[in-house]
Amino acid sequence: MARRASSVIDPGRRRTLAAAAIGAAGLWLPSASRAAVWGSIPATAGTVWATPPDLRILEIHLYGGLSMWETFYARAPGAANRFRGFDAEIAALPFAGCDAAFTDPALSPFANDANGRPVHLGPATRPLWKPAILNKMRIVVLAHEFQPHEAAIPLTMTGQRLGNPKLAGLGAAIQHHFVSRDIEAGPPPPRPYSYVLWPETFSFPTDNLQASAAIGMHPAYARPLVLKVGAGLPGFLGSLTRSGIRSERDALLRQYVDQYSASLRHGSMLSTTPAGRTRSKGFAAFESSSSMVFGAASLHGLLTAPGSPAPLALPNDAACPSAGTFENMPAHGIRLAAYLLAQTGANAPRYACVIDKGMQTASGGGAYDTHGGAHASVTSGNLFNICKTLRELVDAGTLDLSKTMVVLTTEFGRTPTRAGSGRDHWPEGFCQVLIGGPVTRGVSGALLDGNAPGVSAGDDGRADPARHFRPADLRAAILTACGIMPFENDAYAVPDISFSTAGSSHGDLMRGLKTQVLGA
Incomplete structure (x- = not known):
């Protein structure tokens, strides 16, 4: 016969049992081993930043897959096949008439990549050719294996594959961190810290752009507020x-x-x-x-x-270097996002994501899915519009690059050879761009160049196998730039980082993301 348990329980044991019961009921108690505020970098990680960053993030998703070869990864002037099949079309575009205020030099040297080869900027990026911008700009080389938009967009916007329960955008992690801070100190904030700006006249296809507002395993309060940008916003x-x-x-x-x-x-x-x-x-x-x-x-x-x-x-603007006037939904979204991020105070917005659907629609949809049609003019015109809007905001002081990091993302690149009158999908090697915050001028990683000695024709345009990054690397680096620990259970794991090893600590990886990806 079992002995009957004593009805007397010591206070310490009673506290333990009560805590266990609360845990079983779906409640949780703070642990001395973790920071009370979600995403705080623990002291055990060592020094990552001498001063905790106070950073805003403006993410612009260049929907459709931007071609790098005419924009952020062009060959040097005078090089053979400088724009990889579209030299004649780029030369014929009337960039000179786009904006008289941008009287920068015609040449566009930027930096050497990780292999020491020079990378130049194409003419569509000309509004960014200002030392105050270029000196805080970094091109990051990425690669993955997904050709369909439906799989590539969630991966590049979250760092996680479709089906992963942790699939969440940057806005969710940033919102989680700051609301957690507020709840720890007192009442929740009266308005969100994270915003996602979708174009209201754009019927989202099955391409999973909704990943921009996904929260994965983050709590419900981490969801960014979605604003539909357009004429109906007032x-x-x-x-x-x-x-x-x-x-x-x-x-x-x-x-x-x-x-x-x-x-x-x-x-x-x-x-x-x-x-x-x-x-x-x-x-x-x-x-x-x-x-x-x-x-x-x-x-x-x-x-x-x-x-x-x-x-x-909602403005109507002339497209340049193409002809015609269009609703400028992308600029509208960027200006509203910059307005939000320029606010000050304890509850000021910290993150805004804008979906760039383009002033002109590409032949395959979105702004940059140029399988055919006027590849050079559509790609250049849509990207010039983004760069011009950013330049205007920087010059006006609305966008402070010392306090804001601009993140230009795209789901993949385009083939380094022509496919008829356009280019097809190319996840084997592409770029995303960081401007502002702690980043320094340079190129993180490298794309192989068929003009270089020892590079075969089949490897041309691919990311260097030893010198490129995964989408998760970039996402985790951005959170690190914000002073948010990216290795919380709701975010990334050590093996998600491409350069992690069996002995990598969280602090080691954050410092590696800071130097290798951000160049900080």
């Missing part, structure tokens, strides 16, 4: 005033939130926060989403600030 502001919602309804919702909060208080025995409330992931998400509802007026005030309202009008 109408959205009306909904933020919440007309017709009586104060009694808000008071009732607040009462429910307070009652739920009170149910999590267990007296001094389990007082794990100053208020004595047991911490619960589920309740934190509920409380944060409720706070966002109550904070609609705060977002309305942010976008309609007297004297300096957000740029909400």
Whole structure:
């Protein structure tokens, strides 16, 4: 016969059992072994930054797959086949008439790649040819194996493959970090830290661009706010005033939130926060989403600030170097994103992602999926529009590159040889671009050049097997630049980093991402 357990339990054991019961109920208690704020770099990682970064991220996804060969990875002037099959078309484009304000030199040397070969910038990037911009610009060479947009876009926007439960955009991690900080210190923020700007007139196909707002395993409160950019945006502001919602309804919702909060208080025995409330992931998400509802007026005030309202009008602009006037949805989104990121204060936005659908639609869709048609003019015109908008914002002081990192992403590149009148998909070697923040001028990695000795024709345009990065490397490096530890359970694992080894520590990898990817 089993001995009956004693009814007397010592206080220490009672506390342990109670904590176990709370864990079984889906609640969690802070551990002395982890930082209270999600994403804080632990002291055990060693020094990563001498001063914790205070950085904003403006991500622009160049949808369709930008060709690098005429833009960010051109051969030197005078080289044979400088633009890899499109020399005549690029030479014929009337760049001289695009903007008289951009009177930079015609040559565009940028930096040597990791193999010591010079990389030049094509004419569509001309608005960026300003020392203050170029000296804070880095081209990062990447490669992966996915040709379809549907698989390549989620991978390059999150660093994770389709089907991975941790598939999440940068906005989710950044939102998670700062809301976690706020919840630890007091009430949730009245409005989001992360925003994703989708074009309202663009019906998203099955290409999985929604990955930009995915949260993976992050809590519900980590989801960025999606704003549909376009002519209907001013109408959205009306909904933020919440007309017709009586104060009694808000008071009732607040009462429910307070009652739920009170149910999590267990007296001094389990007082794990100053208020004595047991911490619960589920309740934190509920409380944060409720706070966002109550904070609609705060977002309305942010976008309609007297004297300096957000740029909400959709412009019609002339495309250059192509002819014609189009709705400039990409510039509209970038200007609104820059406005958000220029705000100051404890709850200022930290991340904004803009989907560049192009002023002109490429033959395969999006801005850069140029399988045929006017490859040179469509690619150059759409990218020139992005670069010109960024230059204008930098010159106006709206976009401060000492406090903001611009991230130009694309799902893959284009073939280094012509495919009829265009180029096909090329994930074997392509580039993404970082501008601002801690980055320094240079090229991280290298694309093989068929003009170089020892490079076979079959390897031309591919990423150097020993000198390129994975999408996860770049994503983790950006989080590191923000002072966010990328190796939390919700984000990346050590094996996700291409240069990790069995003995790599988190601190070693963050310092490697800082120097090898960011060049900081």
